Amino acid sequence: MEKRIINPWTWQDGRDYAQAVEVKNVESTLYISGQTAIDDNGISSNDDMRTQISKALENLKKVILQADFEVKNIVRLNIYTTNHEEFFNNFDVFQNWITEHQIQQTTTAMEVKTLFETLKVEFEATVVK
Structure with missing residues (x-):
């Protein structure tokens, strides 16, 4: 598998995502x-956003590894949250996870309005090998 990151600018680098991934x-x-x-x-968790981000990323990693893929090969990672402000106030949890796994992905x-039951954040991914 060959992966090429396309970033016409540098500003996205501090936000831990790529404009495009070929x-x-x-x-x-x-x-x-x-x-x-x-x-x-x-x-479903009743915990705060920070705790839910960590658990959701842990679950994402578990699925990827169970499928015999590598976390670093996520090419698209969409984020759904019931509260943008609360999510971005805890963005360091997400950024640290991205850095730890050396991921360069597209993100939206x-x-x-709501997620299932008491959930506050959801991560949807595409991974390649």
Whole structure:
């Protein structure tokens, strides 16, 4: 798999995403449903945004590894949140996770009216190998 990052500017670098990602010679593509802060028993979290971001990213990583893909090969990562301000006040959790896994991905962040039950954030990803 070959991955090329396209960034006509430099301002997005501090926000940990790419304007575009070209992928060639892909062996396989994994499309992941939105991952949230739901525990192993299917119970939705009542925790704060910071805790839910961490748990949702943990669940995303678990799905990727279970599918025998690498987290660093996320090429698209969409974010749905019920509160943009609260999400971006805790953005460092997301940025640290992106940096830890050396991900360069396209991202769209959207505020939505509601998510399932008590959930505040959801991550939807596409991963390649």
